[in-house]
Amino acid sequence: MTDYLGIYLNDQLAMGVLWRELARRAARNNAGTEAESALNEVAHEISEDVETFRAIMDRTGVRVSRVKSTAAVAAERVGRFKPNGRVFSCSPLSRFTELEILIMGIDAKKQLWSTLRDAAGLGESLPDIDFDGLIERADRQSTMLKPWRETAGRAAFRTSS
Numbered sequence: 001m002t003d004y005l006g007i008y009l010n011d012q013l014a015m016g017v018l019w020r021e022l023a024r025r026a027a028r029n030n031a032g033t034e035a036e037s038a039l040n041e042v043a044h045e046i047s048e049d050v051e052t053f054r055a056i057m058d059r060t061g062v063r064v065s066r067v068k069s070t071a072a073v074a075a076e077r078v079g080r081f082k083p084n085g086r087v088f089s090c091s092p093l094s095r096f097t098e099l100e101i102l103i104m105g106i107d108a109k110k111q112l113w114s115t116l117r118d119a120a121g122l123g124e125s126l127p128d129i130d131f132d133g134l135i136e137r138a139d140r141q142s143t144m145l146k147p148w149r150e151t152a153g154r155a156a157f158r159t160s161s
Contacts, residue, residue, distance in 0.1 A: 003014035005062070005063045005120055006063075006096065007061070008120075009053075009056070009060070009062045010057075010062065010065040010068050010069070011056050011068065012053070012112050013050070013053055013057065013064065013065075013068065013069060014068040014069050014071065015105065016046070016053055016063070016109070017050060017101065018048060018105075019046055019101075019105035019109070020043070020046045020047050020049075020050050022038065022098060022101060022105070023042055023043035023047075023102055024047075025041070025098065026039050026095075026098040026099065026102060027039040027040045027042075027043045029094065029095065029100045030095065034122045034148075034151075035099075035148040035152075038144045038145060038148060039142070039145070039148070041150065042102070042106075042141045042144060044052060044147060045137060045141060046106075046141075047142065049138075052129070056116065056122065056126065056129060059126060060122070060125075060126075070086065086148075091156075092155040093156045094131050095152040095155070095156070096152040096153045096155070096156040096157075098126065098148065099145055099148055099149040099152050100149055100153075102145060103142055103145055103146065103149055105154075106138050106141045106142045106145070107138075107142060109134075109138045110135050110138040110142075113131050113134040114135060115130070115139065117132075132155075
């Protein structure tokens, strides 16, 4: 394993932690809405993906950078303070932005699994990791959230403040 792979894995773990936290927040913010079930499912699966990723790091001998993972959680928390048109509640823009960022992260995760499988050669050295299944799961997650993103976009951009 190269130092570059270790750096890459830690950077990607930090991003996975950030998306996990965002998915959990989006699920909480959408409690009681039609999107709640899909967001809860995706948040749960992203948590599982982070654990799979940690297992890959462990099996490749890469130590987890607590600094990067902690910074990712902090960045997600700071992101909550961005102006969204409301002070004490979730705005339609926040709902849309959360879903948009989640879908971007899921699409990036598909690329990550492909990179690990092919470019890093982990498909061969870790044959029990179902990289194809992880890519398919990410596709399904994205497909599951896209209709809710579109609905949230219409609610955010077609209403007056």
